Amino acid sequence: MLSLQDKKLLQALEDTTGIQELSEKTGLPEVAIMRSALNLQDHELATIHEHTQYVIELTKEGETLSHTLPERKVLDILEDTLDMSEISLERSEVNIAIGWLKRKGLITICREGDRLMLQITEQGNQFKSKKLPEEEVLQKIVQGETSADTFSKDVVKNLKSRKAIRVKEKVTRELVPTPKGLQKLKEGIELTEEISQVTPEVIRSQQWMSLGFKPFNIKADVRDIVYGKRHFINQAIEYVRKIWLEMGFKEMTGPIVSSAFWNFDALFQPQDHPARDMQDTFFVSGKADLPDPGLVGRVKAMHENGGDTESSGWGYSWDQTEARKLVLRTHTTVLSAKTLAALKKSDLPAKFFSVGKCFRNEKVDWSHLAEFYQTDGIVVGEGVNLRHLLGYLARFLRKMGISNFRFRPAYFPYTEPSVEAEVYNPYTKEWVELIGSGIFRPEVVIPLLGEDISVLAWGPGFGRIIMDYYTIKDIRELYKNDLKQLKELKLWMW
Known part of the structure; x- marks a missing residue:
């Protein structure tokens, strides 16, 4: 069933087919025209045809070059031979001009003593009196001819490489x-007012009794939101x-800049590691x-000789400067x-977790980043x-959607016993380390x-879990902020 808007559009097709012209004729915006056009197409009353054309636009550089090309400036002053030092142009412009003239076979370059001489070729002489293809x-x-199909592909490629033009798809x-649809037009189309929304006024005036209701196609395609x-x-x-939090843990937070004491020494990592x-x-x-x-002294003693434990420590002289x-x-x-250093006996037992960004001086590639998130x-x-x-x-792991581990x-270095949790990668068909853990x-x-x-x-990074969930193969894609990717990715596993 056609709406009033669909009927108006079908009537307009008697002598107009372009979407923009139809919009002007019916007074409807192009979005509404396309919506009705899809409906007419569903009813096999009309067909939408698309035509793709590549058009050329001048860049700012192109506007400058459209006045005079650098190679034309040199060609105009070159008769037979010319000393490069006599060209009164900027060095960058001279280099560009000579590069293109030589590439096109319009000049040759030879050396006479300490001088570089340009010599015009026979082909170069021909272009002194006629325009270059560019x-x-x-x-x-400039005159308004913009279809890329009308120009030589090689010339268009050259101008694109010089950033003189941009090619757009239209x-x-x-x-x-x-x-x-033509038969429907021949039979005649009756335009009657329709009710598209039931309002208190429509009910009071009883318009709904004499007017038809606008039909809605609940199966019609709609744009993605x-x-x-x-x-x-x-x-x-x-x-x-x-x-x-659901497992009863309390969150730990802190700055990303830390002393080497807390980052290494307090975890019994030797200073020459x-x-x-x-x-x-x-x-x-x-x-x-x-x-x-007191704490610093206990850590120092533990590194040097094992302190009051049976451990022998690392057996070196601990340096406070490090x-x-x-x-x-x-x-x-x-x-x-x-x-742990802040806990009192009365605080035990206790459970804590943290989620934060960490940094390693890694070479960035598909599987490594210099920064990553970790949960401890x-x-x-x-x-x-x-x-x-x-x-x-x-x-x-199960709550993170992983069952095969x-x-x-x-x-x-700082846990014993130590345990590694591995997950199975179905793509590479191998077990991959995911979580390092143990008892301090x-x-x-x-x-x-x-x-x-x-x-x-324990302290796993969860970048690999995110990559598996979203089937991302390159870890760098996690942070590239591609708008298309951000719009299309599904919500996390809430």
Whole structure:
């Protein structure tokens, strides 16, 4: 069934087919014309035809070149031979002119002693009295001839390389009546007023009793509506935060700039460890203040000789200057160390998590970035063990939509035992490390808490999970902020 608007458009097709002309004739906007055109096409009364044309526009550079090309300026003063030093143009313009003249075979270049001489060729002499192909095209564009199909492809390519023109795609549409539509026009079309919206006035005046209602096609195609939403990375961050909060964890927060003491030393990482080199860590100018001298002393002793434990430490002379260096945190575990140092016996048992950005001096490629998000977690209390750790990690992975995972023994400097959670990659058909975890070593816990209490710890990055969920193959695509990608990506797994 046709609406009043559809009928008006069909009537206009008797002598007009262009969409813009139809809009002017009916007084309807082009959007409304296209909506009705689709409806007429669904009823096989008209067909929409699209014509694609490539048109040329001059750039600012092109407007300048349309007056005089650099090669024309040189060609006009070149009779037989010419010393390059005698050309009174800017050096950049001379280089451009000579480059194009030589490429077109209009000149040759030879050296006479210390001088570079230009010599005109036979072909160059011919173009002294006639226009160059680029000059002809630029002149025609200025005069209003813009169809790319009318010009030599080589000339258009040259002008594009000189940034003199831009080629745009122009799509024109027309609506052509079908035989069925022409028959409908021949039979005559009755235009009657329709009610498109039931209002109190329509009801009071009883117009609905004498007028027809505008038909609505509930199966008609409608344009996609791009709804407002947060960046998909932020959606994932909020979802991770929600998982830990629902499991009873408290959130840890802190600055991205940290002292080397908290980032490395408090986690029992020796000061000569390769991860503390500039090749792996971003250092920041300035020096940090160290915390409570008692804590610093316990960490120092643990590094040098194992302190009051049975450990032998790392067996070197711990340097306070190294510990005061400022770095962009290389993991959010720095927040776990600070939280442990602030806990009292009465606070236990306790569970904490963090979600934050970390930084590593990595070479950027499809699988590595210099910055990434990580979520850290710790569970502190007497009696917590490896079974609890595996339970927390399994629950987190399942809530993140991962079911095919496994745990295996691993080694990390500040946990013992250590566990790695691996997930199966169906594309590469291999198991991939996702989460590093374990139970903090006494060398970490005792200086921070004052006694050896079990602390479960983990710190996965979740960029790979996001990539798998959105089937993104290159990690750099997570942050390129491509509007098309941001509009089309589905919402996170709420």
